[in-house]
Amino acid sequence: MVSTFHGLETARRGMNTQQSALYTTGHNISNANTPGYSRQRVNFESTTPYPGPGMNAPKIPGQMGTGVQAGSIQRIRDQFADKQFRDENNKLGYWDSRADALKRMEEIMNEPSTEGLSASLDEFWKKLQDLATDPQNTGARDVVLTQGRAVADSFKYIAESLNGIRDNIKSEIDLAVSTINSIAEQINGLNQQIKSVEPNGFLPNDLYDERDRLLDQLSEMVNVKITPNPSGGNKDPLAVGTYTIEIVGDDGTSLGVIVDGENLTTNAISLTTATETGDPTNKTYIDKIALNGTNISTESFSAGKLKGLIESYGYVQNDGKMAGIFPDTMKNLDKLAYVFVTEFNQVHQNGKTLNGTTGQAFFEYEGNITINSDATNPSNWMGAASKIKVAITNRDEIAASPNSPQTNYGDGANAYALGDVITKDFTKFTGTGAIPSDLGIQGNVKSFYAGMIGTLGVTARETNLRKSNAEYTKDSVELRRQSVMAVSLDEEMTNLIKFQHAYNASARQITVIDEMLDKIINGMGVVGR
Numbered sequence: 001m002v003s004t005f006h007g008l009e010t011a012r013r014g015m016n017t018q019q020s021a022l023y024t025t026g027h028n029i030s031n032a033n034t035p036g037y038s039r040q041r042v043n044f045e046s047t048t049p050y051p052g053p054g055m056n057a058p059k060i061p062g063q064m065g066t067g068v069q070a071g072s073i074q075r076i077r078d079q080f081a082d083k084q085f086r087d088e089n090n091k092l093g094y095w096d097s098r099a100d101a102l103k104r105m106e107e108i109m110n111e112p113s114t115e116g117l118s119a120s121l122d123e124f125w126k127k128l129q130d131l132a133t134d135p136q137n138t139g140a141r142d143v144v145l146t147q148g149r150a151v152a153d154s155f156k157y158i159a160e161s162l163n164g165i166r167d168n169i170k171s172e173i174d175l176a177v178s179t180i181n182s183i184a185e186q187i188n189g190l191n192q193q194i195k196s197v198e199p200n201g202f203l204p205n206d207l208y209d210e211r212d213r214l215l216d217q218l219s220e221m222v223n224v225k226i227t228p229n230p231s232g233g234n235k236d237p238l239a240v241g242t243y244t245i246e247i248v249g250d251d252g253t254s255l256g257v258i259v260d261g262e263n264l265t266t267n268a269i270s271l272t273t274a275t276e277t278g279d280p281t282n283k284t285y286i287d288k289i290a291l292n293g294t295n296i297s298t299e300s301f302s303a304g305k306l307k308g309l310i311e312s313y314g315y316v317q318n319d320g321k322m323a324g325i326f327p328d329t330m331k332n333l334d335k336l337a338y339v340f341v342t343e344f345n346q347v348h349q350n351g352k353t354l355n356g357t358t359g360q361a362f363f364e365y366e367g368n369i370t371i372n373s374d375a376t377n378p379s380n381w382m383g384a385a386s387k388i389k390v391a392i393t394n395r396d397e398i399a400a401s402p403n404s405p406q407t408n409y410g411d412g413a414n415a416y417a418l419g420d421v422i423t424k425d426f427t428k429f430t431g432t433g434a435i436p437s438d439l440g441i442q443g444n445v446k447s448f449y450a451g452m453i454g455t456l457g458v459t460a461r462e463t464n465l466r467k468s469n470a471e472y473t474k475d476s477v478e479l480r481r482q483s484v485m486a487v488s489l490d491e492e493m494t495n496l497i498k499f500q501h502a503y504n505a506s507a508r509q510i511t512v513i514d515e516m517l518d519k520i521i522n523g524m525g526v527v528g529r
Contacts, residue, residue: 004520006050006064007513013067014506017044020070021499028487029496036213038075038485039492040205045071074238075205081481082212086219088474090304093220095467097308101169101325102460108161111453117154118449121422124151128419131400132412136354141395144415148362152388155337159330159386166283166326169313173271173286176221176306181268183218184245184258187211188266191242195264198241199233208240215245222247223302225254229261247291249300256291267292276322280367281383283330285314285322325459330385332452335439337388338381341365343429344421351399351414358403362418364391381439422446 021042031037049063110116127147131140190211197204218224225248230241242261246254247269259266272295274287288295298315301307314324341363348362366387392398400415422445441448 004517005513006066008510010065010067011506011509011513013047013069014509015503017042017068017070018499018503018506020073022496022503024073025492025495025499029489029492032487032489032492036209036216037487038077038205038209038212039487040073040075042073043071044068072203072236072238073205074203075208076485077208077212078481078484081477081484082215084477085474085481086216086224088470088477089216089219090223090302092467092470092474093305094303094308095463095470097172097305098312098325099460099463099467101165101308101312102456102463104165105162105326105329106456106460108158108165109453109456117151117158118446118453120147120151120154121446121449123147125419125422128415131398132415132419135400135412135415136410138395141398141400144398145390145392145395148390152363152390155333155385155388159333159337159383162326162330162333163386166313166330169309169326170284173306173309173313176309177269177271180218180221180258180306181266183214183221184266184268187214187218187243187245187259188264190214191259191261192264194240195231195242198231198235198239201234201236203236203238211243215243218245220304221306222304224248224258225252227261248302250302255296255300256294258291274316276378276382278377278379279382280379281386283314283327285316285324285327286310287316329452329456331382332441332448333385334381334383335441336445336448336452337385339426339429339439339441340421340445341384341388344418346430347414347417347421348399350403351417352401352403353399354396357397358399360397360399361391362398363388365389 021044024040024042028039045068047066047069050066051057051060051063111118113119124144124147127140127144131137131144134140190207194204194207194211197207215224215226225246227244227246228241229244231239235241242264243259244257244261245259246257249255256269257267258269268291270290271286272288272290273284275282275284286298289298289301290296297318298307298310299318301310311323312325314322314327317323345361345363349359352358353360365384366389367383398415400412400418402411402413425444426441426448443451
């Protein structure tokens, strides 16, 4: 026989379980706007029916249900969507950091415009043509001197600005490394908490969410591989365990463990730098990334914000050569400044000033750059753009006339020759040491600089396109991910009503059973008494 009080226990279990579902629904509603929160649900399970199998089981028509219980409180999450999101987030972090660096470079180069280096060179050429038509005109000489300073200032402004942005990028790299190490420490702390909770049979869903949120942030910085480590004890089958996190390369091979989920430890990453041989400016480049006692080549790194920043700042390639978006542009600018100044000075020294003197340089360098030195030695041209200045201080010192036995100060042939330095092919340069082939540059001053701007524009456009594609893919994956894990207030309100009615129904069942028991106890007795 079934106990008279059987229905009370069934209704009590129903009330308790529906109450748990109501509380969980309230928790979802409260965290509807919490970043990284995954909606949770109570997994209802039927309790063991009565009677259970056995020799002494009562003989009744069949097993009767004993109610419901909350088997577990599970968060709703799509692990595959998480992996897709982190892969795309990693790509976006890489292209976004590169796009930002190129944008800042374009703002500095400021081409095409009426104020950039190209415009300054055009104006300088025009003023030299004006001087050539009237080389004794003091006004024309003043303008050439002023415009020469403008050209020097343009070179200097671009070089110094690019170097300043590069220094800022180095600060961003240091911040990125610090952020990666901080996230690793936070994840390790969450691993420790999770490992202490799971063996007791609980699911620390909020800790899982926080860990996944941090992993999303980490995936933007570096490409990571996640390996779960199951907890021991009386863990729930849905328990996720601790995470071991490795940084991986382009081919998916592990470059080192940053969070050890088994031993609950972390390994911080750090950077080593190097300078280029012969560089008088002592520019530093990222050489290796140190992790857990291993030095990792920067080229081994997969995508991610850190790699994008390193490629913008400058790094040592596997072959030992230096490369990078900013260093390459700065080197080309230095080469251009070097060959321009060397050839311009050579032509100027071949002319004659109004004072009748020859051999005077128009431009000079501040610091340790040597005029007319060997172009094959980087120490003789690196940093040239940032150190140019006009050497002459008097307008009469401009050598506009040719150096000939019959001096004719009205002949502006040398001024024409000075203007030709801007437009003539590099192969016609005669300045000592200013052999463009030694520097790997072609064309002329104008076309080479235009080529630099064109290359920058094409690279920036391609980078922005890849960034847009990565952003679109990431947003698409995130939309699909949120459709699974995000809290829908409409759905939660529906659940709230559903669980409330179920709770009320269980309460009503208790009332009905109470009335039944009251009838038995108080309404049944001996007739006639």
